[in-house]
Amino acid sequence: MTPDLDPALAAIAGLLGKRLNRTTADRAVHGTSETHFKDALPDAVAYPETTAEVAGIALICARHHVPMVGWGIGSSLEGHALPVRGGISVDFSLMNKVLGVQPENMLAVVQPGVTREALNNALRATGLFFPVDPGANATLGGMASTRASGTTAVRYGTMRDNVRALEVVLADGRVIRTGTAAPKSSAGYDLTALFVGAEGTLGLITELTLKLQGQPDAISAAVCAFGDFAGAVDAVIATIQSGIPMARIEFVDEATARAFNLYSGASLPEKPHLMVEFHGSDSAVAEQAAAFGDIATEFGAEGFQWASRPEDRSALWSMRHKAFYATMALRPGATALVTDICVPIARLAEAVEETRNDIARASIPGPIVGHVGDGNFHCTLLIEPGNAAELAEAKALAARMNDRALRLGGTVTGEHGVGMGKMPYMRAEHGQGWDVMASIKRALDPENLMNPGKMVQIN
Amino acid sequence: MTPDLDPALAAIAGLLGKRLNRTTADRAVHGTSETHFKDALPDAVAYPETTAEVAGIALICARHHVPMVGWGIGSSLEGHALPVRGGISVDFSLMNKVLGVQPENMLAVVQPGVTREALNNALRATGLFFPVDPGANATLGGMASTRASGTTAVRYGTMRDNVRALEVVLADGRVIRTGTAAPKSSAGYDLTALFVGAEGTLGLITELTLKLQGQPDAISAAVCAFGDFAGAVDAVIATIQSGIPMARIEFVDEATARAFNLYSGASLPEKPHLMVEFHGSDSAVAEQAAAFGDIATEFGAEGFQWASRPEDRSALWSMRHKAFYATMALRPGATALVTDICVPIARLAEAVEETRNDIARASIPGPIVGHVGDGNFHCTLLIEPGNAAELAEAKALAARMNDRALRLGGTVTGEHGVGMGKMPYMRAEHGQGWDVMASIKRALDPENLMNPGKMVQIN
Numbered sequence: 001m002t003p004d005l006d007p008a009l010a011a012i013a014g015l016l017g018k019r020l021n022r023t024t025a026d027r028a029v030h031g032t033s034e035t036h037f038k039d040a041l042p043d044a045v046a047y048p049e050t051t052a053e054v055a056g057i058a059l060i061c062a063r064h065h066v067p068m069v070g071w072g073i074g075s076s077l078e079g080h081a082l083p084v085r086g087g088i089s090v091d092f093s094l095m096n097k098v099l100g101v102q103p104e105n106m107l108a109v110v111q112p113g114v115t116r117e118a119l120n121n122a123l124r125a126t127g128l129f130f131p132v133d134p135g136a137n138a139t140l141g142g143m144a145s146t147r148a149s150g151t152t153a154v155r156y157g158t159m160r161d162n163v164r165a166l167e168v169v170l171a172d173g174r175v176i177r178t179g180t181a182a183p184k185s186s187a188g189y190d191l192t193a194l195f196v197g198a199e200g201t202l203g204l205i206t207e208l209t210l211k212l213q214g215q216p217d218a219i220s221a222a223v224c225a226f227g228d229f230a231g232a233v234d235a236v237i238a239t240i241q242s243g244i245p246m247a248r249i250e251f252v253d254e255a256t257a258r259a260f261n262l263y264s265g266a267s268l269p270e271k272p273h274l275m276v277e278f279h280g281s282d283s284a285v286a287e288q289a290a291a292f293g294d295i296a297t298e299f300g301a302e303g304f305q306w307a308s309r310p311e312d313r314s315a316l317w318s319m320r321h322k323a324f325y326a327t328m329a330l331r332p333g334a335t336a337l338v339t340d341i342c343v344p345i346a347r348l349a350e351a352v353e354e355t356r357n358d359i360a361r362a363s364i365p366g367p368i369v370g371h372v373g374d375g376n377f378h379c380t381l382l383i384e385p386g387n388a389a390e391l392a393e394a395k396a397l398a399a400r401m402n403d404r405a406l407r408l409g410g411t412v413t414g415e416h417g418v419g420m421g422k423m424p425y426m427r428a429e430h431g432q433g434w435d436v437m438a439s440i441k442r443a444l445d446p447e448n449l450m451n452p453g454k455m456v457q458i459n
Numbered sequence: 460m461t462p463d464l465d466p467a468l469a470a471i472a473g474l475l476g477k478r479l480n481r482t483t484a485d486r487a488v489h490g491t492s493e494t495h496f497k498d499a500l501p502d503a504v505a506y507p508e509t510t511a512e513v514a515g516i517a518l519i520c521a522r523h524h525v526p527m528v529g530w531g532i533g534s535s536l537e538g539h540a541l542p543v544r545g546g547i548s549v550d551f552s553l554m555n556k557v558l559g560v561q562p563e564n565m566l567a568v569v570q571p572g573v574t575r576e577a578l579n580n581a582l583r584a585t586g587l588f589f590p591v592d593p594g595a596n597a598t599l600g601g602m603a604s605t606r607a608s609g610t611t612a613v614r615y616g617t618m619r620d621n622v623r624a625l626e627v628v629l630a631d632g633r634v635i636r637t638g639t640a641a642p643k644s645s646a647g648y649d650l651t652a653l654f655v656g657a658e659g660t661l662g663l664i665t666e667l668t669l670k671l672q673g674q675p676d677a678i679s680a681a682v683c684a685f686g687d688f689a690g691a692v693d694a695v696i697a698t699i700q701s702g703i704p705m706a707r708i709e710f711v712d713e714a715t716a717r718a719f720n721l722y723s724g725a726s727l728p729e730k731p732h733l734m735v736e737f738h739g740s741d742s743a744v745a746e747q748a749a750a751f752g753d754i755a756t757e758f759g760a761e762g763f764q765w766a767s768r769p770e771d772r773s774a775l776w777s778m779r780h781k782a783f784y785a786t787m788a789l790r791p792g793a794t795a796l797v798t799d800i801c802v803p804i805a806r807l808a809e810a811v812e813e814t815r816n817d818i819a820r821a822s823i824p825g826p827i828v829g830h831v832g833d834g835n836f837h838c839t840l841l842i843e844p845g846n847a848a849e850l851a852e853a854k855a856l857a858a859r860m861n862d863r864a865l866r867l868g869g870t871v872t873g874e875h876g877v878g879m880g881k882m883p884y885m886r887a888e889h890g891q892g893w894d895v896m897a898s899i900k901r902a903l904d905p906e907n908l909m910n911p912g913k914m915v916q917i918n
Contacts, residue, residue: 104700104805147645158643160652161620176892182801183833184617185870186606186656187888188877188914189896193619193652197645214702241563243673283742342641346563374642411644418647429646433635436903437648443902444895455647 001065001447003087008064009044012088015056019047019094030071030081030089036335036383036391037079037420042069042089049094051167051175051206057090058204059173061449069451070200072142073115075134077324077338078419080146080199084453090204092141098122099207106212107164107181112141112205119210128212131156134415135321141205146417147197151320154240154373155247155279156213158415163196167207171445181209194440199417200451202444216279220289221248221313224301225271229253229356232272233349235299236372240345244291246373248277250320253356255367256327263326264319269303274372275320277313320369324380327367331382337394337421341405342376342414351408355379358397364390366397376414403428418455426456460524460906462546467523468503471547474515478506478553489530489540489548495794495842495850496538496879501528501548508553510626510634510665516549517663518632520908528910529659531601532574534593536783536797537878539605539658543912549663551600557581558666565671566623566640571600571664578669587671590615593874594780600664605876606656610779613699613832614706614738615672617874622655626666630904640668653899658876659910661903675738679748680707680772683760688712688731688815692808694758695733695831699804703750705832707736709779712815714826715786722785723778728762733831734779736772779828786826786839793841796853796880800864801835801873810867814838817856823849825856835873862887877914885915 013020021027022044031041043066048054061068067087074081083089092113099109103126110119117137119130134143134150142148144166149158156162165179168191178191195203226232232251239249252260252273260266274296278288293304307313319326328336343351352368359366359379370377381397383390402412402425412425426434438456441448448458472479480486481503490500502525507513520527526546533540542548551572558568562585569578576596578589593602593609601607603625608617615621624638627650637650654662685691691710698708711719711732719725733755737747752763766772778785787795802810811827818825818838829836838860840853861871861884871884885893897915900907907917 102803102805104696105803106700107803147643147649149643149645153643160643160649170895174891174894176890176895178889178892180868180870180888181803182835182864182869182873183804184606184608184612184619184801184835184873186608186799186872186874186876187870187881188656188885188893189661189899190606190619190649190652190656191889191892191895193649194899197647197649202648241565281743281746283746284740287740287742340645342643344561344564344566344640345642346561376641376643405641409639410641411639411646413645414641414643415645417645422646426647429639430637430650431635432633433637433650434647435633436629436635436650439902440648440653440899443898 003066004064005043005066008060008066011060012046012057015053016046016048021045021047030091031083033079033082034075035077035079036337037082040082040084042083043086045089045091047091047094051169054090054169054204054206055173055175057088058169058171061088062172062447065447065449067449067452068204070141070145070204072113072139075136075138076142076146076419077416078421080417080419080454082420092139095206101126103128105181108210108212110140110208110210112139112208114140116140116143123212127215129215130210131213132159132162135324140208140210144196144205144208145199147415149371149415151248151250151371153371154249155245159196160193162211163192163208164211165209166192166195166205168195168203169206170203171447171450179209199419199455201441201455202450218282218285219277219279219313220285221277221307221316222304223273223275223316224296224304225269225273227271227300229272229352230349231300232274233352233372235274235296235301237345237348238295238299239292240373242291242295244288246276247279248275249373250275251370251372251377252323253368255365256323256369259326259330259367260319263329264322266319275316323369327380328382330367331365334382335385337381337383337398338416339379339398339401340413340416341401341410342374343405343408343410345375347408347410348372348375351404352377354404355401358400362393362397364393374414375410462525463523464502464525467519467525470519471505471516474512475505475507480504480506489550490542492538492541493534494536494538495796496541499541499543501542502545504548504550506550506553510628513549513628513663513665514632514634516547517628517630520547521631521906524906524908526908526911527663529600529604529663531572531598532596534595534597535601535605535878536875537880539876539878539913541879551598554665560585562587564640567669567671569599569667569669571598571667573599575599575602582671586674588674589669590672591618591621594783599667599669603655603664603667604658606874608830608874610707610709610830612830613708614704618655619652621670622651622667623670624668625651625654625664627654627662628665629662630906630909638668658878658914660900660914661909677741677744678736678738678772679744680736680766680775681763682732682734682775683755683763684728684730684732686730686759688811689808690759691731691733692811692831694755694760696804696807697754697758698751699832701750701754703747705735706738707734708832709734710829710831710836711782712827714824715782715828718785718789718826719778722788723781725778734775782828783839787841789826790824790841794844796840796842796857797875798838798857798860799872799875800860800869801833802864802867802869804834806867806869807831807834810863811836813863814860817859821852821856823852833873834869
């Protein structure tokens with residue numbers, strides 16, 4: 001059905017007043033992505049404050065056949081929140097409250113607009129923390145919707161593992177709750193897992209119950225350089241296979257080390273590095289660090305720098321978290337195409353090596369970083385905006401990486417999600433499973449109003 | 460549509476030959492459950508050997524509108540596999556091969572009829588094991604379909620956390636693969652999580668890729684008694700909240716201790732007990748055991764018996780695994796209604812206490828055991844077969860437990876699944892989420908042929 005925009009906007013304005021914004025400036029903010037995708041502006045931006053308002057927006061949009069697309073903080077790298085068919089951007093920035101913390105159950109209940117840093121600040125006095133750490137200070141609603149992970153997933157899992165329950169507004173305005181506060185359940189289809197990673201195509205998440213972790217008694221972090229990338233990657237594989245419970249194990253290549261030096265004032269040798277962290281009791285951390293040190297040394301690690309003081313660790317991980325911006329700064333004015341493949345750990349070395357060889361032959365730079373303990377790594381391909389030849393070259397490199405991931409038994413996206421960029425690979429990864437996804441989408445959103453044009457192919 | 464049974468049976472017999480069994484004896488085996496539910500016989504039992512045969516059965520059943528119900532080993536406690544609308548029992552006992560073990564990726568690929576003990580026997584030489592341990596020697600297909608867990612979930616998670624990928628035959632005979640061998644993915648709806656716990660109502664699982672764990676360097680187990688149940692339960696809550704990474708922490712009440720003495724030749728005092736296990740390095744296990752010992756002693760634990768030798772641990776957990784049969788033997792000839800609530804850890808004490816008070820006032824016995832580290836416990840209500848008054852009393856007790864679980868923020872089934880027994884509580888637990896489950900069911904199985912009458916209400 002054709003969207004009937006004017007009455008929808010009038011009704012939503014009646015619901016939200018000034019919290020429906022139709023200015024070109026605000027539409028432009030919500031029509032732009034962090035990476036190379038073409039702008040696509042919403043017709044208006046809604047700023048709900050309550051679940052009831054989100055449900056009202058959904059009811060109005062359903063009645064008038066208007067698309068609705070959730071917006072967290074815009075840190076997606078795959079153009080998830082671009083309203084490619086127009087409609088309403090539902091911006092959750094005013095739904096940014098930590099609704100409750102239950103230290104006794106190790107749970108927090110939050111609105112979707114809370115960022116991970118805001119949540120961890122709110123938890124500081126409790127001795128607990130929320131572990132999922134994608135680098136960007138993303139919102140928890142956005143992180144759930146893309147099934148985000150990051151540096152700590154090797155130890156604490158991804159959003160799949162750390163969302164206990166959800167409240168969701170469906171395409172027809174119904175509000176449902178999925179999951180309970182209990183640690184496990186066998187009561188029916190796992191709707192929580194269905195909405196986590198659904199990228200707003202099945203519903204809009206309006207509340208999350210999140211699992212928390214106890215702050216470890218001891219934390220120790222280190223960075224070390226390797227003579228060649230193969231030594232670094234092989235050290236990772238051996239470390240994971242040995243069962244050392246790494247809290248973080250991150251790979252950065254020599255180009256990224258250079259970017260860190262320029263952007264964060266580091267003084268790393270321009271070599272491949274591993275950045276690692278250990279969590280546990282004092283003795284456990286010492287044991288883990290020694291075991292890792294032995295393996296790393298065997299594979300050629302040198303120049304270990306240990307960071308046991310909190311401020312040193314902060315500096316280390318802040319540098320890592322800014323990797324995307326540091327890399328972007330290597331080519332001023334550039335935009336990026338960021339790849340995100342993930343392979344079984346035993347295939348990591350060949351996946352990285354083939355990718356490095358591709359990049360070495362390319363005309364555009366593509367520094368590599370990776371959450372390699374999970375078999376996941378990214379290549380940030382830096383391209384000149386508007387340069388069609390460079391974009392085509394970047395897409396060809398990404399396509400080869402994605403094909404490689406599937407050939408090696410992996411996935412085209414470890415943590416960034418499908419968005420716009422991975423749609424062309426869904427059939428190859430899922431086969432007829434992609435049709436099953438479309439069946440589920442049709443069942444829950446028969447008019448295809450929730451983030452249309454993403455995730456599945458309908459119409 | 461009315462099932463057109465005869466041509467379906469003829470066609471399946473044409474596909475499987477003697478591996479389609481229509482004898483009354485075999486139908487009776489597949490029409491009976493472990494607990495109090497009424498028998499419901501299939502029209503025939505099919506024994507496929509390959510995924511292609513399962514797909515063939517599904518195609519034939521779809522064409523002739525005949526229900527199909529998966530069968531593992533029949534250890535479900537909620538009547539999951541009872542073909543309440545007749546049709547074909549698809550018995551996976553011939554699909555019992557471990558298809559591959561990838562120690563380097565810590566993965567195993569198995570057919571659905573492999574039991575957890577058979578898998579762990581096959582893994583013995585690798586230094587790896589599959590951790591999910593529901594007690595019964597269930598099949599892995601059945602465990603996935605009920606989202607099983609058991610004694611080790613407190614450390615290693617449930618089937619939700621330990622199934623990496625699946626092959627599934629859909630209601631229309633299509634064969635799909637969900638997930639990949641990579642440790643994580645953000646590529647679309649989490650179909651693996653959707654089929655895990657779907658109890659065969661959305662598809663028949665024909666292959667599972669499972670996550671394995673490294674055998675810990677050291678294992679230590681212990682059992683200790685408490686003067687009263689409250690001390691035992693409070694010790695559990697304090698232990699979990701302290702963050703000690705328990706590998707197992709099991710509660711058994713005084714009636715169960717008595718059952719162990721009678722059935723397994725134990726000589727436990729007839730008091731509440733905790734049975735615990737620690738996994739890790741030598742020093743980590745020693746540290747964890749000491750920390751737990753301090754907490755338990757503070758709450759009145761006495762008579763610690765440590766089991767560090769493998770044969771002593773085996774005896775300890777074998778006794779625990781036989782708890783269901785030991786309890787059944789307390790009332791010879793009885794059948795059982797087994798409850799399965801799970802609550803947030805901080806509400807465990809009141810959940811157990813209210814339940815104990817209910818049981819104390821009842822006319823039927825109801826020993827309590829629990830995977831209490833997860834907030835999950837069971838009450839095995841022993842009733843005389845055919846005694847309507849006792850069945851009604853058991854159902855009333857179970858109803859009060861289920862209401863209690865929901866009031867305390869929990870779930871009516873922590874690990875046994877919905878089956879026949881939890882259908883009356885699905886609306887109360889899920890509200891309109893239950894309608895969403897029905898929408899998904901209709902989308903994937905529009906004729907309602909896969910385990911009809913379970914999970915959702917259709918027709």
